[in-house]
Amino acid sequence: MMDKEPSKTTREFLLAQVKEDPGLPRPQPTTSFWQVPPHATLADKQSSQLPANTDIAIIGSGITGCSVAKHILNISSRSAGSDAVTVTVFEARTLVSGATGRNGGLLTSFVPEEFADLVEHYGAEEAVKIARFAKRSLDKVHELANASPERKERSQVRPLRDVVCFSDPGDFAEAKRSWRLYEEHIPEDRGKTEFLSPAEAAQKYNVRATAGALTFPNGAGWPYRLITDVWSQLWEQYQSILSIETKTPVENITYEASNAVYPYTLHTPRGVVRAAKVIHATNGYAGHLLPALRGSIYPLRGSMSVQRGTPEFGRHGSRLTWSMTNKRTYEPETDVLEAGTYYAHQNAITGDMFIGGEKTTASAFFVADDSEVNAHCRANFATLLPRYFVRGWDEGGGGPEICAMWTGIMGFTGDRLPLVGPLPASATRQRGGDGEWIAAGFNGYGMSLCWACGEAVARMVLGMDVADWLPAAFLATRKRIEQPAQRGALNAVLELLDA
Numbered sequence: 300m301m302d303k304e305p306s307k308t309t310r311e312f313l314l315a316q317v318k319e320d321p322g323l324p325r326p327q328p329t330t331s332f333w334q335v336p337p338h339a340t341l342a343d344k345q346s347s348q349l350p351a352n353t354d355i356a357i358i359g360s361g362i363t364g365c366s367v368a369k370h371i372l373n374i375s376s377r378s379a380g381s382d383a384v385t386v387t388v389f390e391a392r393t394l395v396s397g398a399t400g401r402n403g404g405l406l407t408s409f410v411p412e413e414f415a416d417l418v419e420h421y422g423a424e425e426a427v428k429i430a431r432f433a434k435r436s437l438d439k440v441h442e443l444a445n446a447s448p449e450r451k452e453r454s455q456v457r458p459l460r461d462v463v464c465f466s467d468p469g470d471f472a473e474a475k476r477s478w479r480l481y482e483e484h485i486p487e488d489r490g491k492t493e494f495l496s497p498a499e500a501a502q503k504y505n506v507r508a509t510a511g512a513l514t515f516p517n518g519a520g521w522p523y524r525l526i527t528d529v530w531s532q533l534w535e536q537y538q539s540i541l542s543i544e545t546k547t548p549v550e551n552i553t554y555e556a557s558n559a560v561y562p563y564t565l566h567t568p569r570g571v572v573r574a575a576k577v578i579h580a581t582n583g584y585a586g587h588l589l590p591a592l593r594g595s596i597y598p599l600r601g602s603m604s605v606q607r608g609t610p611e612f613g614r615h616g617s618r619l620t621w622s623m624t625n626k627r628t629y630e631p632e633t634d635v636l637e638a639g640t641y642y643a644h645q646n647a648i649t650g651d652m653f654i655g656g657e658k659t660t661a662s663a664f665f666v667a668d669d670s671e672v673n674a675h676c677r678a679n680f681a682t683l684l685p686r687y688f689v690r691g692w693d694e695g696g697g698g699p700e701i702c703a704m705w706t707g708i709m710g711f712t713g714d715r716l717p718l719v720g721p722l723p724a725s726a727t728r729q730r731g732g733d734g735e736w737i738a739a740g741f742n743g744y745g746m747s748l749c750w751a752c753g754e755a756v757a758r759m760v761l762g763m764d765v766a767d768w769l770p771a772a773f774l775a776t777r778k779r780i781e782q783p784a785q786r787g788a789l790n791a792v793l794e795l796l797d798a
Contacts, residue, residue: 309634309661310796317597317789321584321667321708323548324391328669329705331401332605332653333523334393341530342393344543345569352561352573353387353542355760358549358588359580360390361399362745363738365526365533366753367578367760372537374761383540384761387572389565391548395526398582398745401669401707403603403642403655405620406440406518407461408433409744411492412474413715414481416786420714421772427484428770429716433744434485435768436751437518443529443750444520450528455647456520463515463622464500464508464687470624471510478513491516505612505689506621519620519644522746544569552577552588554730562732576734576760579722580753582710583667585739591726595780596718596740598667599709599788602657604680607700608650612691616647623687629661629795635675636661636792641683651702654683661792669706677704712740713784718775719752720759725777736760737775742787 337343355371357364368386375384390396410417410430417426444456465471475494482489493514495503500512533541544567551566561573579585583598608614620643627639641656657664659673684699685692692699712718722735736759738752755769784790 309631310793312662313665313789313792316662317665318594320590320593321586321598323550323587324397324584324708325668325670326392328392328396328401329672330703331523331603331705331707332703333404333521334396334400337393338395338527338531341527341534341543343545344394344534345545345547346542349544349547349567349570349572350385350387350542352385354385354575355387356563356565356572356574356577357386357388357580358578359397359582360388360394360530360543360545361397361580361582362522362526362749363582363753364388364578364580365529366750367580367738367757368541369529369533370754370757371761372533372541374757374763376537385540385542386537387542387544387574389547389549389567390545392546394530394543394545395523398707398709399526399749400523401603401705402522402601402745403644404519404522404653405642405644406437406456406520406746407620407744408437408517408747409742411478411481411515412463413477414484415473415477418480420786423484425770425772428768429772430481430485432751432768432770433747436749437747439750439754440525440746441518444525450525453528454520454525456518456525457617457647458516458518459618459620459644460514461517461620461622462500462504462506462512463624464506464512465510466508466625468510470626474513474624478515501689504619505691507687507689517620549588552730554732556731563734576736578756578760579735579737579739582739582741582745583708585710585737589722589726589737591728592718592780594784596710596712597665597789599664599711599743600659600666600669600706601655601709601743602659602672602676602680602704602706603653603655604704605702606652606654606680606684607702608645608652609691612688614645614647614650616645616650620644621687623656627791627795634660634662636664636795637679641687652684652699654680656683661796664792665789667708669708672704672706680704709743709745710740711742711788713782713787713789714779715742715786717741717748717752717773718779719755719769719773720775722775723777723780726775726780
């Protein structure tokens with residue numbers, strides 16, 4: 300992590316920081332609870348020798364890369380008269396070791412809370428399309444988890460209801476307006492939102508929501524187990540045309556126009572692989588291989604914890620999750636930033652609590668280093684459960700027992716929407732060619748976007764039309780990539796610094 304230069308203001312530092320090379324995933328990340336134990340057969344999977352050539356190179360093995368691979372392999376294998384498409388997946392560390400194996404485990408659509416904003420910026424028709432896209436993606440994840448009783452048990456994916464708590468009356472009023480507008484435009488979800496006063500929220504859901512609360516359907520699960528299980532199935536079915544290359548970071552990509560079949564060369568510490576097409580599923584690390592995207596997509600470090608449940612709190616992991624929405628705060632004297640949003644769910648089997656959110660130095664916010672948990676975040680985790688739940692933890696006691704803490708790297712964009720589809724020539728700069736694609740920049744809501752974004756890219760790579768369900772606002776156009784950041788996490792922080 301780069302230390303803040305004394306000569307720069309925090310604002311100048313952050314503006315420069317998000318345009319830096321995020322580098323490769325760090326070799327010694329914090330230990331994520333989700334990845335213990337690692338997958339028995341695929342965690343360290345790699346060929347004895349890299350394939351010389353591949354039709355499709357996928358960089359990243361998380362939920363996005365898995366979706367791309369599954370759809371390309373399934374669709375191409377069903378195409379009569381066509382040759383089998385070869386796929387090679389590159390992962391810098393172990394399989395599914397990035398954000399998918401390090402996140403909060405929630406399956407939540409971001410759209411209802413932001414629907415009014417989406418209508419304002421993209422119009423009602425496109426906002427509805429974005430809403431239905433997120434619903435499609437979440438439905439696909441549940442369908443994937445329910446493919447067999449064994450996978451359902453391993454992944455623990457289940458439908459739940461989120462209790463969203465607000466501390467600011469203005470934020471709660473805006474949220475109610477957005478959720479009501481959402482229900483007006485998405486008739487199948489009408490009547491699913493419950494609005495509560497602070498007293499009702501405390502009595503019914505044991506939460507401290509000083510401005511009020513609302514509830515809406517969502518879900519949770521164990522993403523690492525789900526996605527490694529899908530990879531295992533793909534490997535069993537397609538190992539003659541699928542190569543999984545873990546601990547094989549792609550350090551550089553070059554392009555040779557003279558090679559009409561495999562013009563792209565992916566350079567790794569284990570050697571090179573030539574590819575016909577390259578798909579970037581690296582999210583917060585995308586700027587490393589795509590320098591033109593630095594600043595358009597930037598890393599943000601998220602922190603998670605597992606904390607021991609108590610008999611007084613009870614068991615709610617088969618019914619509820621919780622979100623806490625507060626005003627962001629910044630202390631210039633200490634450079635400490637509290638992002639304002641926390642999210643939690645409970646292990647339905649053990650009763651342990653998963654809770655995440657950020658209180659960190661501003662200079663340690665937009666970083667791609669998941670090898671540490673900021674000290675302010677560590678201290679803050681011990682205060683969260685007593686702060687937000689009426690019963691279960693005594694604020695004056697010793698605090699909850701924290702079992703584990705870790706970090707993961709998310710990818711954020713300037714307009715809060717993902718970048719999906721073929722990359723324009725301006726994004727690949729001097730490389731040339733028109734065979735690079737991307738699905739990245741999920742702004743902290745990857746579980747409601749990644750699977751369908753991966754599917755969209757896979758279908759587009761195979762020449763299929765997805766315009767009827769992929770929002771045009773998601774496309775990785777030159778205009779989106781080059782426009783100044785307007786509504787993303789960076790701007791929110793900069794506005795806070797300027798206040």
